[in-house]
Amino acid sequence: MPSFPPPPDMTDHAPASLYARHVEVLQARTAIALERAGLDHLVVPSGSLHYQAFDDRDYPYAVNPQFKAWLPLVRNPGSWLVITPGYRPKLVYLQPRDYWHVVPQAPSGWWVEHFDIVVVRTADQALAHLPPAGRSAVIGEPQSALGEYAPNNPAAVISYLEYHRAFKTPYEIAMMREASRIGVRAHRAAETAFREGLSEFDIHLAYCAAARQDANDLPYGNIVALNEHGAVLHYTELDREAPPEARSFLIDAGAGFGGYACDITRTYASDTAGEFQALIDAVDAAQRGMCAQVRSGVDYRQIHLDAHLALARILREHGVLKISPEAAVETGVSGTFFPHGIGHGIGLQVHDVAGFAAADSGDARIDKPEGHPFLRLTRTLAPGMVVTIEPGIYFIDMLLEDLRGGPHADAVDWSRVDAFRPYGGIRIEDDVACTDGDPLNLTREAFAEG
Known part of the structure; x- marks a missing residue:
């Protein structure tokens, strides 16, 4: 791993003051990637608008992650970046003449001084400002x-750049801090809406209003789940009517800032003195311990395996399991209640890339633990990596039916399962940065700010 990214435990949190070094790091990575591919230029389109079949409606635009790695621009289709080692990066900026739509403003802000900027009025005009295609790595989508x-x-360029994207610069940590602050503000508004008895749809609207981001601006579709819906891992239906009784609330929702994402999950009980709240508190305490494991040199797979044991211990303490936590993990019973991975890398994308890469050459992968097919990250942690830690306990009918019909049905007290089933499930998720010392929990930090 190259040594050029500074450690992320800096005290300066202002993206503007950290940006110049970020660009230097990206230029250094690009030079190595191009050398490996035997090419001279990196050319990165921002992406294009896509239109629905048999219609003139466009899909929501999503910027090329390789483009927003360099620039805090997320609404500029038709623009291009050119990076040539030894030269200032060049931005070919599409600012069309268009009276049908709002035209992007002229480039401005603290980032512009680091680029040679050419403004074009039509997409085709960009061609005159791009280097020879045959000597370029053109990174983007076919459209x-x-x-x-x-x-x-x-492949040599993509593999190298994506592998090293796991190591965030201080600028990137600062951008993710801002995304976390926005996300936490919106999470607080969503909890208030739940306590007021609103529907899933109305809670979602309260979240978007507090974040000041529309659904298409968010880094992923909000999971807003009341009661049994919390047992659906990716529940996005958003019932328009509130249930007669709201017993529990699980929200998995993020926010974006300058192209970077946060990913936060919290679970609440309407009865803050009841058994389900006690179960939430136990998962929350265990989750904090898992976050403390995000340290340099730790195999992320081990955090996942340790999480199974910790969650099985909670289920045993709350009377759901009749067997030991160790036996629950060994027999796979713990997977009935915790059927997904402990988390994933996060940054420019919510599920960040190269989660299984063994090296920056891209020709080797690190296997998932046997029997754990849904883990999204298997790398060893190092300073600069940012990961999610999201343990959960769920009461999912389909998985419970399989357990009840299998050889380990007597491992569970089914009356306790029935008592918790109406609450759906619990998930607690934080975004945590690995440093040279103690981990930096971006989510808890934002909540602590009030």
């Missing part, structure tokens, strides 16, 4: 093709 600039996505 971004412009003349001979069809993305070729050379």
